[in-house]
Amino acid sequence: MLKIGVLVSGGGTNLQAIIDSIESGYITNAKIVTVISGNPDAYALERAKKHGINGVCIRKKDYLDEDDYLNAMAEHLDSLGVELIVLAGFMTVLGKKFIDRYKNKIINIHPALIPSFCGDGFYGLRVHKAALDKGVKVTGATVHFVNEETDGGPIILQKAVYVEEGDTPEILQKRVMEQAEWKIFPEAIKLISEGKIVVEGNKVRRLV
Ligand code: GRF
Numbered sequence: 001m002l003k004i005g006v007l008v009s010g011g012g013t014n015l016q017a018i019i020d021s022i023e024s025g026y027i028t029n030a031k032i033v034t035v036i037s038g039n040p041d042a043y044a045l046e047r048a049k050k051h052g053i054n055g056v057c058i059r060k061k062d063y064l065d066e067d068d069y070l071n072a073m074a075e076h077l078d079s080l081g082v083e084l085i086v087l088a089g090f091m092t093v094l095g096k097k098f099i100d101r102y103k104n105k106i107i108n109i110h111p112a113l114i115p116s117f118c119g120d121g122f123y124g125l126r127v128h129k130a131a132l133d134k135g136v137k138v139t140g141a142t143v144h145f146v147n148e149e150t151d152g153g154p155i156i157l158q159k160a161v162y163v164e165e166g167d168t169p170e171i172l173q174k175r176v177m178e179q180a181e182w183k184i185f186p187e188a189i190k191l192i193s194e195g196k197i198v199v200e201g202n203k204v205r206r207l208v
Helices: 013-023 043-050 066-079 096-101 125-134 169-193
Strands: 002-008 030-037 055-057 084-087 106-110 138-145 155-162 197-200 203-206
Touching: 002 013, 002 043, 002 169, 013 030, 013 043, 013 169, 030 043, 030 066, 030 169, 043 055, 066 096, 084 169, 106 169, 125 169, 138 169, 155 169, 155 203, 169 197
Parallel strands: 002 030, 002 084, 030 055, 084 106
Antiparallel strands: 106 138, 138 155, 197 203
């Protein structure tokens, strides 16, 4: 059983999609052993509580420096035997040391088709605003492994979503979540938990 730690900062709808996929039996070989939030008021912590999942708040500002903070986070994850770290709307940048320590063990979801509308500064509604400003007709979401380059790690899954006439960043964000994020994030976790994802250099090969 793959032990997962989910890192969150906000609403936690992606966390909810993962919880639901485990409870419904879509994901059978993984369990969430902890949810970590950098924000004590994150609704994601409520969601964890409602489902009997251990939820903690680890705040950067409570530590001497970034190193100290990330060490505390790693200690917590390691003490629970976490094997896969899932960034589900986690807004704090993880340092290189942390990322190297968990090489190919951290996954993230980005609300666009990488390499479009990604990298530093592309988060939340800004991503969807940039897509609309460019006038793309198709956008989507990407699940990828995390490396030191923002949104730059090996791509695991992507799903396209059509842009429609009259879309606002808010409307598009909702459609991308419903049609892509809440589907491919659980799917990626399922595949990883079944040993069907192999990283080869900067690419992912999916075993059938
Ligand atoms: C999602 O749009 C995700 O793609 C991005 O942050 C947002 C998190 O939303 N990384 P939620 O907290 O899962 O509702």
